Amino acid sequence: MSSDFADLVDLSEGIVQRAAFTDPAVFAAEQERIFARAWMFLGHESQIPEPEDFFTSRMGTESVILARDRDGQIHALLNSCTHRGMKVCRHDHGKAKVFTCPYHGWSFSNDGRLAGVPGALVGVPHFDKAYRGELKREDWGLSRAPRIENYKGSIWASWDPDAPDFLDYLGDMRLYLDYALDARDGTPGASRVVAGVQKWRVNCNWKFAPENFIGDMYHDISHRSVDMVGIGPNGGQGRRANFRPRIAIGFPGRGHGLLGELPTTEPEEWNNAWALHPEVDEWYRAAHEKRLADLAGRPRVAMSVGTIFPNMSFHGRQPRTILVAHPISPTTTEIWRWCLEDVAAPQNVRDAAREYFLRYSGPGGMTESDDMENWAYATAASQGPIARRRPYNYHMGMGHARPAPGLSDAVECGEITEENARIFHGRWADFMRGQPWPIRLSHAAE
Amino acid sequence: MPPSEAALAALLLRAEIEEWLLAEADLLDARRYRDWLALLHPEVRVAMPIARNLAPALLAREERTRAGQDVMWVDEGFRTLEQRVRQLETGIHWAEEPASRVTRLISGVRILEAAPDRVLAGCRFILHRNRLEDETDLLIGRRRDTLLRAGEGWLLHRREVLLDQSVLHAKNLTTFL
Numbered sequence: 001m002s003s004d005f006a007d008l009v010d011l012s013e014g015i016v017q018r019a020a021f022t023d024p025a026v027f028a029a030e031q032e033r034i035f036a037r038a039w040m041f042l043g044h045e046s047q048i049p050e051p052e053d054f055f056t057s058r059m060g061t062e063s064v065i066l067a068r069d070r071d072g073q074i075h076a077l078l079n080s081c082t083h084r085g086m087k088v089c090r091h092d093h094g095k096a097k098v099f100t101c102p103y104h105g106w107s108f109s110n111d112g113r114l115a116g117v118p119g120a121l122v123g124v125p126h127f128d129k130a131y132r133g134e135l136k137r138e139d140w141g142l143s144r145a146p147r148i149e150n151y152k153g154s155i156w157a158s159w160d161p162d163a164p165d166f167l168d169y170l171g172d173m174r175l176y177l178d179y180a181l182d183a184r185d186g187t188p189g190a191s192r193v194v195a196g197v198q199k200w201r202v203n204c205n206w207k208f209a210p211e212n213f214i215g216d217m218y219h220d221i222s223h224r225s226v227d228m229v230g231i232g233p234n235g236g237q238g239r240r241a242n243f244r245p246r247i248a249i250g251f252p253g254r255g256h257g258l259l260g261e262l263p264t265t266e267p268e269e270w271n272n273a274w275a276l277h278p279e280v281d282e283w284y285r286a287a288h289e290k291r292l293a294d295l296a297g298r299p300r301v302a303m304s305v306g307t308i309f310p311n312m313s314f315h316g317r318q319p320r321t322i323l324v325a326h327p328i329s330p331t332t333t334e335i336w337r338w339c340l341e342d343v344a345a346p347q348n349v350r351d352a353a354r355e356y357f358l359r360y361s362g363p364g365g366m367t368e369s370d371d372m373e374n375w376a377y378a379t380a381a382s383q384g385p386i387a388r389r390r391p392y393n394y395h396m397g398m399g400h401a402r403p404a405p406g407l408s409d410a411v412e413c414g415e416i417t418e419e420n421a422r423i424f425h426g427r428w429a430d431f432m433r434g435q436p437w438p439i440r441l442s443h444a445a446e
Numbered sequence: 447m448p449p450s451e452a453a454l455a456a457l458l459l460r461a462e463i464e465e466w467l468l469a470e471a472d473l474l475d476a477r478r479y480r481d482w483l484a485l486l487h488p489e490v491r492v493a494m495p496i497a498r499n500l501a502p503a504l505l506a507r508e509e510r511t512r513a514g515q516d517v518m519w520v521d522e523g524f525r526t527l528e529q530r531v532r533q534l535e536t537g538i539h540w541a542e543e544p545a546s547r548v549t550r551l552i553s554g555v556r557i558l559e560a561a562p563d564r565v566l567a568g569c570r571f572i573l574h575r576n577r578l579e580d581e582t583d584l585l586i587g588r589r590r591d592t593l594l595r596a597g598e599g600w601l602l603h604r605r606e607v608l609l610d611q612s613v614l615h616a617k618n619l620t621t622f623l
Contacts, residue, residue, distance in 0.1 A: 092498045092612070196496050196517030200614035203581075225536040229529045334613065339517050354517070359526045364494075364519050366533055369541040369618035376617055377578075 005029055006429040014398045014418075015391035016425050018382040021205040027330040034310050034431045035060025037160040039169050041312040041324055042066050042076060044338060045153045046192035047093065054110070055093045058326045058334075059157065064145070065089050065099065066155060067110040067118070075118040076145035076157040081106055082121065088142070092197075098122065099142075108142045119144045152181040152189030154322070164437055171439075172407045173256040175263070176249075176303045180316040183342045184284060186291035191340045193322075194354055198337040198362040204375035206311060206333040207428075209325035212371060213305045213313035214257040215248035215420035218396065222374055226366045233318075233356050235276045244268070246304060249404050249412050250420040253441040255427025257420030260303025260316065263406035268292065273318070280352045283345070299406060307420075309427050319357035331379050337362050394418045394425070409441050456557065463567045463593065464555040466600050471550040474622055479531040482622070486524055487594055487601040494520040494607040494623060510608065519609070519619060530622075541620040546577035548621050563595040564603075575621055583616040585609060585623065 005026050008017040020026055042057040043066050054067040056079060063079035065088075079087050081101040088099040088108060100107040100123065107123030109115035115122050119142035124135060145157035149166040154177075156166055167174060183190035212219065230236060250257035270288045274281035291300070303316040311325045320340040325333050339357045341350050360367050381387060397417035404410035413419035430436050449457075473482045493513035500508055513521050533539045551572040559566040573585040592604035607623045 090499060091501050091504075094501050094504055194517050195515070196498075196511035198496065198517060198519070198614075199612070200617065202617040204617075221538075222540065225533050225539040228536050229533045231526075231529055337517075351514070355522065355526075358518060358521055359529070362519070363614055363617065364619040366530060369620045370539060372617040373541045376581075 004433050006433040008432075009425045009429040010391075011422055011426050011429075014393065014395040014422065016394060017391045018388045020425075020428070021207060021379065021392075022330055022383045022388070024330050027327065029432060030327065031060050033434055034428070035062075035327065037158065037163065037431065037436055038310050039147070039149070039156045039158045039163060039166055039308075040310070041308070041322065042155045042157055044193045044322075044340075045074065045150060045155060048074065050095070052095050052097055052110070053093070054089065054091075054096055056089055056091065058324075058336075059145070059159070061327055063087060063089075064157070065110075065142075067096075069111045069113070069118060070097070071111075071113060073112065073118075074148060074150060074155055075110060075112070076148050076155075077108070077110065077119045078143035078145075080143070081108075082140045082142065106140075115141075117141060117144070152178065153191065154181055160437075162437060164439065168439070169254070170308065171251050171254050171256070171409055173251050173254065173258070173306070173308060175301045175407075176258050176260055176306050176316060177308065177314070179260075179301055179303050180314045180320060180322075180340065183344060184287035184291070185342075186294050187344075190343045191320075192343050194339040194341055194350075194357075196339075198335075200335055200363045201328070202333050202335060202372050202376060203331055204333055204372070204379040205330060206325045206327040207424075208375035208378065209323065209333065209335060210307040210309070210311055210313055211421050211424055212375070213323065214307035214424050215250065215259045215305075215417070217246070217248065217259060217416045218418070219371075219374070222370050223367050225370065229366065231356075231359055231366055233274045233276050233280075233352060234272060244271075244302070245415065247412050247415050248417045248420050249407065249410055250401070250423040251410050252401075252423050252426065253409065253430075253439050255309030255424050255430075256307060257423055258303045258306030258316075260306070261301055262404060262412065263299035263301050265297055265299055274352060277348070277352050280349050283349050287342075307424065309424065310431075315361075318353050319360045320353065321357060321361050323361075331383070394422050398422070456560070459560060459565065460555065460557050463557060463565055463600070464552075466593065467552050467555060467567065467569060467591070470602075471552050475549055477534075477545065479534060483524075483528060483531060485600075485602055486527065487596075487603040488524055490524050490527070490602055490604070492520055492522055492527065492605045492607070492622075494518055494609060494619075497609065497612045499612055513606070519614065520607070520623075527622075530620075534620075539620070541618050542577075544578065546575050546621065548573065548575045550574075558590070565593050565600075567591050567593065571623070573621065573623060575616070585611075585616065587623075589623075 008020040043055045047055045048068045051070045057066050065077045065079050083106045086103040088101045098107045105125040109122045112118040121137045121140045146161040147158040149156045246259045270285040307313040313323045315321045322338040324336045397413045401411035401413040401419045404412040495510035554570040556568045558568050575583040587609040590606040593600040594603045
């Protein structure tokens with residue numbers, strides 16, 4: 001293993017060494033090289049709609065407060081007192097002008113206008129008497145992510161001041177993120193998250209989750225039981241009996257990927273995805289038809305699942321969700337799950353969508369509960385010295401990726417392929433080498 | 447002084463409901479899921495909210511997410527519960543194949559409301575799940591169950607499960623709480 005660990009990934013052979021998924025030294029390096037640099041999803045603005053609202057999120061292994069200041073600006077503040085490191089906020093969400101550390105009482109403002117800079121140290125007990133007024137308070141504000149982006153309500157941040165702009169980071173993956181964040185009728189960003197975030201611990205390496213959602217149609221046997229039961233709202237067997245054909249579309253060099261459709265202008269009949277709920281189905285049909293009419297023949301996309309490197313994954317159609325796989329240790333991951341709904345949806349549509357989400361996704365989801373079993377025991381059985389002699393195999397479809405028509409810097413490789421997993425691990429190697437920027441799109445040919 | 451008729455009736459009702467809850471737990475622990483479904487009212491709802499860490503000012507109102515509105519761990523009716531049983535019966539629901547060993551400890555049963563055909567019972571539970579070699583989940587909390595009289599017996603109509611965790615320390619929830 002070289003010191004940068006990038007050679008754990010060998011794309012020319014289509015293999016990834018198991019140490020990438022199990023080794024504590026690799027995990028420690030990932031924290032500096034990936035999670036201290038990449039753009040990461042922190043939450044949705046609908047969780048903090050009012051000034052002084054906050055939501056406590058994570059970036060990598062660290063707690064980060066997503067705080068809206070008095071002027072409505074959103075900031076990402078590291079949740080660790082600059083004095084002794086205590087969490088200045090131990091609430092999952094709430095309202096605060098100031099975060100006061102419960103250890104020695106240092107207090108930090110979230111208001112850039114009042115304090116000069118968001119996260120500024122504004123209160124120090126015994127400042128005059130014990131510090132004799134000599135503490136340079138302006139040097140001891142909370143660490144604040146220098147890069148933050150509100151993209152259609154989804155909030156992203158990076159600790160790297162040199163990170164490319166978020167839209168460059170996304171590339172044309174943006175079209176597919178739009179599909180998830182826009183309302184069903186295409187109204188830009190007209191979605192919000194349903195109150196409540198599922199958070200749960202899985203004894204697996206964090207990379208199993210993004211790799212699962214980046215475009216792995218191969219793991220069908222994982223979900224055969226739920227397909228036999230037929231939990232979809234169309235009343236048929238399977239979860240996607242009435243979807244149009246999907247392919248794996250990946251973004252080499254950027255590390256993103258998805259299962260979905262290439263941009264198309266073909267007309268599309270509504271597919272009665274909600275046939276079990278006729279009134280709900282009618283609402284979706286009307287939204288679908290309005291979307292097509294408003295596009296007036298311009299290309300559109302559709303997608304089911306995708307991953308934005310490193311650890312944000314999402315479902316673009318119901319159950320419409322956002323997932324973040326937070327690293328805890330090489331073999332422990334804390335998964336967070338948000339559910340998205342249209343702001344304008346009536347109650348019956350929201351009820352049906354939320355119930356489908358709950359029986360599909362998360363630890364209680366009939367589909368995803370089986371994923372957790374596979375990720376956990378794949379992690380467990382990959383740790384031994386003999387197991388680690390054999391790399392994971394990513395051979396499927398090697399050398400068969402083609403440029404994806406209608407998209408920039410994208411490839412497609414049919415329906416069942418490991419192309420997107422190779423793209424993910426290629427991007428992982430770029431970060432581990434310490435060279436994530438500029439984004440090297442020449443990977444497409446490798 | 448002998449106990450009053452009312453006190454005796456209350457004692458008998460509590461014993462009857464406690465027996466029902468323990469028998470239900472026995473069916474589930476024995477994986478007799480079809481027999482368990484027969485204890486459910488056709489309009490049953492099972493709700494397990496998510497607990498959150500909040501400041502005192504918000505705690506009373508927002509400590510737990512709300513059934514029928516918010517994201518929950520579980521919020522479902524008979525159709526989904528029956529689908530879960532069918533999924534277990536496929537034999538390829540990997541989260542429960544090989545089968546987990548589950549024991550439910552139910553205690554502290556109290557009758558909180560009683561009408562001739564309806565009772566609201568509170569209890570405390572420990573659900574111990576062990577699977578494969580070394581995987582153990584310990585889920586502890588309180589439950590509020592509404593039972594409706596059906597002939598000689600009772601059917602479960604509402605169940606609210608309050609778990610003492612905000613981050614779930616179990617990789618999945620494939621047992622009935």
